[in-house]
Amino acid sequence: MVTKICFWATALLTPIVLSACGGGGTPSSAPTTTHSVSISWNAAHQSGVNGPGGGYQVLVNGQVAATVPYVSGTLTPTSAQLVMKTGLYSVAVRAYATLDAQGGSSGSYSAPSQPLLVLVP
């Protein structure tokens, strides 16, 4: 059964449970279960993403489902773990940094990556 109520949260390296929100899903007779879903992507090359105040956001069906901030070292982590309920999801990732296009530090985002359709059985 497709769940119509969305539960979105921002998590810092903590898996969260996501439900599908419209569009897709499983036959109504199928039981709803949860699965751990690993999302990964290539590292951005911009210093702002790989430095303090930078990172990535994982977007599920267009909403921020997880934030992966820079912690230390050369690169910001490039993966996230989500717990998702049965359903079909559109997953994308965008990068962020503190530097904005006016030269200030109010922050900026990249365009989202090409979306990936994820079917959680």
Next chain:
Amino acid sequence: MCSSNTGKLLQIAAGMLLGIAVPAAQGAPLQAATGQYVPGEVLVRFHQSLTAAKRAAIVSAMGNAVRTDYRNSWVRISLPTGRSVRQAVADYRTDPDVAVAQPNYRYHAMAVPDDPYFGELWAFQNTGQTVSYSPLQGVYGQIYPTHNPGTAGDDMDIVPAWSHITDCSRVIVAVVDTGVNYNQQDLSGNMWNSAGVTYNGASLVHSGYNFIGNNNDPMDYNGHGTHVAGIIGAEGNNASGTTGVCWKASIMAVRVLDASGSGTTSSVVQGIDFAVANGAKVINLSLGANGPSDPLFSDAITNAENSGVVVVTAAGNNGVDNDSGNNATYPCDFSQPNLICVAALDQSYSLASFSDWGPTSVDVGAPGTNILSTYAGTNATAYDSNATPFTSGWTETETSASSSGWTPWTGSSPLIPPVNGAPVPALTDPSNWPSGVYASNTDDDAYQTVNLSGVNAAAFYAYLYANVTSDGSIALACSPTGGDPFAAASPDYLIAPTYTDTAPTAPSGASFIPVSADLSGCLTTGCTVGLRLATGPTQDYGAALFDLYIETLTLNTSTYNVLNGTSMATPEVSGLAAMLFAFNPLDTYSDVVNAIEQGGRPVASLAGMTTTGNAIDVMKSLAYLSPPTGLSATVH
């Protein structure tokens, strides 16, 4: 200049807290960035009665930590990761022991450098100023009259970017051009450190190589390359001259064009290959030619691509659509993804009248009119046919009595129309050019003596109509010892004997061609420069030479000049490419190209005229973030 120096930050913070004027950092005025503050920090002033220990206890009880104690009971407080600054400020403001709580606002210098000619550099900061620099050098040193002054704000948006980066010296930028005057006062400190590098067995002691003379001295004997280099990386904030896009840079000088600004596929390709092999990440090609594609040149661009090098080139200065008809201009029209082709904008961000464009070939626009930059030296005119017509000082010889030989001409023809009502002097053969035909089986020579002593370089420029069949030829030559330059056993040809027609045709439909030549082999008091029309049995309509001038260059270290062209727009983009590589050391050439092209500013005059419709915008490119790639998911 934005400082990462802790002491300076503290000084700024203290000044702000005390409500006094903050001293400008190195002469640059500081400005607050409204609403921008340091994440994870707040500044709190407790009541004066509290001891330091008590203040620390209060902060600790709120889960925070005192980072710095200032005078008058101000403290700088660190918040735990993820804690909202706004919420923390709100929380402290409710504490009865707190007098004031605020974010730790960011301040940065609006980094305008102290170079005395900065006010002329509208490309960097367009205030609506009139560019009026003088003295101008050479025939190309000109003030472009349209939109001077232009529109305030129509600039590269580089001043805010200089608060984040001015030093591009970790990135080598190759100026593949007429060479670079590596001694120029604004460039000498920003040249590529080539210590220990050898090429063709020569130690590279002057930051590059000379593929015209095939030696290790890439000195600029024209001025063009030095101008280009200064746009990329004239030393900034050094209280001298101009500044480049990068205040600190690493300029590799690669001489592939001679003193007249001409080169060949061979010289240019060798220069590109040299730059790639020696670590350049950006190659500036303010050069090109209209004509057929050039596979060897294309291969060199591809080789640069395979080495991760961004190549920036000029659209061309013919004022035409490069995508149309026979207008293709190379290298602009090559299609490699590491190639950026640049059109020129004026001071109101209109397309410059001379600039080529191309909806599929030209990528971005950048300032290209009234660009003040470093120059190689001072120019002087050694001969000008418009000031000293061909009626004076020319020696003519003919080997056939039936030939009229080279003849001074001041007629009126659509081919050489009057300028400001005055006829343009020309030298023609036959004398009844353009309607007559030349004599058969004759050598007609004409030459002029010029004093080219005491200068470092000289170049010959003219326009030529030529209608000569394949059993004849036309040529230019010079002699450092005087006399008819064609009389020598081995004439020093400036233009080798060539013919231009497959069959005799009246010149009415022809177009003139610019001719130029390097006179570096003729720097004497009695240099003679001449031309020869050699004819066979077949007669044709002959030739006309006009607008002939010989320009000299005397090198120095302190000259600047105003030039116009897509050649000047190109290094604005090369400088930005270097800045992006320096700012984001992990960037690939694709990242840099995307940041420049997608991070640009839409400009009406470029819509439909270029692939992006954008003018470059340094600050937006610096803040540009590429969309993540390679997304994958695994359901467990």
